[in-house]
Amino acid sequence: MKCTISPQQLGAGLSAVTRAISSRNTLPILSNVLVQAREGAIELTATNIDLTIRHTLAAEVQQPGSITVPARILSEFVSSLPEAPLNWELDQVHQTVRLQSGRFDAHIRGVDAAEFSPLPDVADGVQVELDPQTLLGAIEQTVIAASGDEGRPVYTGVLAEMGGSEITLVATDGHRLAVRRLLVAEGSAGVGDHLSVIIPARALAELARLLKPVLSSPGAVTLSVGGSRAQVRFDLPGYSLTSRLIDGVYPNYEKVIPQGAQTTVRASTDELRRTTRVVSLFARDAANVLKIRCESSQLVLSANTNEVGDNVASVDASIEGENMGIAFNARYVSDVLGLLDCPEVELILNGPLAPGMVRAAGEDTYRYVIMPVRVAI
Amino acid sequence: MTGTRTILHVDLDAFFVSCELLRRPELRGRPVVVAGGGESHPGEARSAGRSVVSAASYEARPSGVRSALPLARALRLCPQLVVLPVDIDHYARISKQVFAIFQQYTPLVEPGSLDEAYLDVSGSQLVAGDGPTIAAAIQTRLADELGLPASVGVASCKTVAKVASDLRKPRGLVVVPPGQEGDFLSELALERLPGAGPKTVARLRLLGVTTLGDLALLDDARLRAVLGPQGEQLRDRARGHDPAPVVPPGVPRSLSRERTFARDLTDLTEAQRMVRLLSFAVARRLRAGGLLAGAVSLKARFADFQTTTRQLTLPRPASADLELVAAAQELLRRVWQPGVRLLGVGAEQLVPHGQGQLFEGPAEKGARLDVALDRLRDRFGTGAIARGIGSLGAEEDWNRDHLRQLGPPPAGGGGAPSAL
Numbered sequence: 155m156k157c158t159i160s161p162q163q164l165g166a167g168l169s170a171v172t173r174a175i176s177s178r179n180t181l182p183i184l185s186n187v188l189v190q191a192r193e194g195a196i197e198l199t200a201t202n203i204d205l206t207i208r209h210t211l212a213a214e215v216q217q218p219g220s221i222t223v224p225a226r227i228l229s230e231f232v233s234s235l236p237e238a239p240l241n242w243e244l245d246q247v248h249q250t251v252r253l254q255s256g257r258f259d260a261h262i263r264g265v266d267a268a269e270f271s272p273l274p275d276v277a278d279g280v281q282v283e284l285d286p287q288t289l290l291g292a293i294e295q296t297v298i299a300a301s302g303d304e305g306r307p308v309y310t311g312v313l314a315e316m317g318g319s320e321i322t323l324v325a326t327d328g329h330r331l332a333v334r335r336l337l338v339a340e341g342s343a344g345v346g347d348h349l350s351v352i353i354p355a356r357a358l359a360e361l362a363r364l365l366k367p368v369l370s371s372p373g374a375v376t377l378s379v380g381g382s383r384a385q386v387r388f389d390l391p392g393y394s395l396t397s398r399l400i401d402g403v404y405p406n407y408e409k410v411i412p413q414g415a416q417t418t419v420r421a422s423t424d425e426l427r428r429t430t431r432v433v434s435l436f437a438r439d440a441a442n443v444l445k446i447r448c449e450s451s452q453l454v455l456s457a458n459t460n461e462v463g464d465n466v467a468s469v470d471a472s473i474e475g476e477n478m479g480i481a482f483n484a485r486y487v488s489d490v491l492g493l494l495d496c497p498e499v500e501l502i503l504n505g506p507l508a509p510g511m512v513r514a515a516g517e518d519t520y521r522y523v524i525m526p527v528r529v530a531i
Numbered sequence: 532m533t534g535t536r537t538i539l540h541v542d543l544d545a546f547f548v549s550c551e552l553l554r555r556p557e558l559r560g561r562p563v564v565v566a567g568g569g570e571s572h573p574g575e576a577r578s579a580g581r582s583v584v585s586a587a588s589y590e591a592r593p594s595g596v597r598s599a600l601p602l603a604r605a606l607r608l609c610p611q612l613v614v615l616p617v618d619i620d621h622y623a624r625i626s627k628q629v630f631a632i633f634q635q636y637t638p639l640v641e642p643g644s645l646d647e648a649y650l651d652v653s654g655s656q657l658v659a660g661d662g663p664t665i666a667a668a669i670q671t672r673l674a675d676e677l678g679l680p681a682s683v684g685v686a687s688c689k690t691v692a693k694v695a696s697d698l699r700k701p702r703g704l705v706v707v708p709p710g711q712e713g714d715f716l717s718e719l720a721l722e723r724l725p726g727a728g729p730k731t732v733a734r735l736r737l738l739g740v741t742t743l744g745d746l747a748l749l750d751d752a753r754l755r756a757v758l759g760p761q762g763e764q765l766r767d768r769a770r771g772h773d774p775a776p777v778v779p780p781g782v783p784r785s786l787s788r789e790r791t792f793a794r795d796l797t798d799l800t801e802a803q804r805m806v807r808l809l810s811f812a813v814a815r816r817l818r819a820g821g822l823l824a825g826a827v828s829l830k831a832r833f834a835d836f837q838t839t840t841r842q843l844t845l846p847r848p849a850s851a852d853l854e855l856v857a858a859a860q861e862l863l864r865r866v867w868q869p870g871v872r873l874l875g876v877g878a879e880q881l882v883p884h885g886q887g888q889l890f891e892g893p894a895e896k897g898a899r900l901d902v903a904l905d906r907l908r909d910r911f912g913t914g915a916i917a918r919g920i921g922s923l924g925a926e927e928d929w930n931r932d933h934l935r936q937l938g939p940p941p942a943g944g945g946g947a948p949s950a951l
Binding site: 329526 | 635637638639654655657658779821883884885886887888889890
């Protein structure tokens with residue numbers, strides 16, 4: 155194995171794939187990155203078994219081959235180098251990589267590529283193509299509602315329901331729920347039979363990170379679910395991300411989405427976002443309580459914390475139906491307002507104890523449901 | 532904070548009577564009193580002779596009937612008087628609705644008792660208008676939505692707001708503009724000042740001080756001679772200076788029940804049963820107060836008077852019977868040794884609100900059962916219903932629970948239960 159590569163490009167690729175490496179892994183080989191050189195390109199792969207990220211970058215390959223190298227020392231060394239071509243040469247007998255660039259000459263001991271766990275298989279499955287920009291938006295609008303609590307595994311995932319040309323992403327932590335519908339990319343085949351999988355939110359968050367820099371490059375994202383329904387893979391320009399799927403029964407989320415509306419509020423998204431942020435500064439105790447009152451033509455937001463102080467502010471709004479008051483965790487409200495880019499936002503409420511819904515006015519592509527906080531008055 | 536504060540003192544007119552008239556409208560316009568059955572001792576028959584007037588309608592007042600008057604005398608003064616018994620639960624329920632209206636104008640509501648409160652609306656001007664506007668709006672809403680008359684005083688401090696609300700009852704609205712507090716108070720009699728009791732007033736009279744204006748002008752030496760170190764504060768208030776803030780009631784930090792046994796417990800099953808009952812009692816108190824416990828504690832005193840207290844943090848704040856019991860039983864298991872003379876179960880790290888769950892799990896179902904059981908007990912008494920593992924009426928002899936307040940206790944509360 156022998157090749158020449160730009161240290162900047164290699165460094166960027168390493169920092170993207172090594173995010174799959176867990177700091178708590180128990181198998182030493184999982185701290186290594188797999189480097190495979192073939193005609194005109196090298197591939198970098200890192201994994202923690204659950205999540206695998208692979209990056210392909212152009213290189214001048216004189217002799218193909220593969221090796222695994224401790225990711226940390228390789229990244230640190232490569233990213234410290236000045237911009238000058240990096241020559242990479244593997245001493246097959248000693249499994250040692252010689253890295254030579256400008257006046258630096260380093261040797262890093264590697265481990266045979268055969269020891270590296272094989273890339274999970276997604277053959278014989280379902281494949282659809284998605285527009286990267288749409289997918290990125292849908293991921294950002296849903297992963298925020300997923301839970302970090304490993305005690306309830308399905309809550310740490312995002313449910314992807316696929317059927318025909320439509321996909322619905324759903325996430326919840328039991329207190330709030332985000333539901334986003336999207337269509338497969340134009341020209342893509344649809345999903346034949348209805349298919350539901352639960353993708354770890356962490357994997358989707360990593361995918362979003364990979365998507366941002368490639369939004370401008372042409373090409374769709376391909377989503378593949380393996381025939382055994384155990385793995386999902388996303389292929390995008392330069393990268394592929396493979397993740398284990400979460401096994402479990404997702405709660406019946408449709409049941410908690412409000413159907414009618416006792417009170418419908420419309421307000422400027424910007425104004426409500428800004429006001430919520432300022433008032434929330436005073437929601438400092440465990441439950442972050444933000445109180446909202448709908449009164450004739452305004453929303454009155456208030457928060458108070460005994461040791462801190464209080465804040466009251468109003469936002470102009472159109473209110474249909476009953477005047478009422480409700481309390482939410484302020485973070486759940488500001489989270490969703492930060493993800494909406496519509497001029498007008500709609501709040502659908504059914505009394506102080508029933509779930510409330512936030513969405514772009516008159517639209518149901520994205521729905522965000524919040525369970526209120528019970529406040530003793 | 533800079534600038535002038537705007538404080539409202541809202542005082543419901545003849546509140547107990549007003550509450551009774553809501554369900555007995557035919558009594559409107561007649562002289563009515565609500566009279567307590569006298570603080571009769573257990574076992575002693577309730578006698579009309581011991582009853583005291585708790586509240587009197589404005590129709591009864593011209594004949595001299597007022598609150599705190601013995602009922603027998605009130606009846607002599609006004610023989611056609613309609614006498615109704617006190618139903619504090621009814622008034623407390625209505626009081627909750629009253630405070631819910633207050634809360635819509637400011638979170639800074641300090642209850643004085645069931646029927647009066649201070650509201651600091653300094654920060655509500657942009658949203659709801661200035662002090663007099665809010666005062667009028669509250670009066671209108673209390674009248675229209677609840678059918679209750681109220682008097683309101685608006686001023687820059689609590690003392691002046693309270694004096695103002697008292698001045699033109701019933702249905703009075705008295706506004707004291709900033710800067711005019713001293714003038715407003717000066718002509719008023721000493722007794723009008725909250726905190727000026729009969730003894731203080733009598734002493735000041737001896738000095739020829741009869742109005743608040745006189746008190747405001749009293750020099751330091753004489754002030755101290757008559758009233759001691761407290762005098763200065765009283766004089767400040769007579770001048771209309773009162774920096775005391777409006778303090779919403781604090782959430783208690785913990786809540787507990789304990790019991791000492793006639794003979795030491797040596798049987799674990801028996802101890803477990805006690806812990807269960809104590810936990811149920813604590814859980815019910817939590818729910819009644821709209822509180823959730825972040826942790827549960829268990830106190831055990833052994834035969835040798837050694838006392839151990841252990842605490843367990845709950846996975847999430849709870850007030851459900853079974854969640855509290857489970858934690859308390861786990862703690863009992865850790866400290867158990869035969870020969871226990873006292874057991875106590877406490878709810879710690881209390882929070883006044885709970886994040887609702889979108890998807891109903893076993894905990895939410897349990898919580899609904901608790902609420903249903905509480906409702907039955909509220910209606911038919913504590914002994915009306917119990918879980919199969921509980922026992923009927925067993926809560927009677929618990930020791931009083933300890934409540935530690937975070938904030939200062941409500942001012943002028945006179946021991947009345949807080950409506951919040």
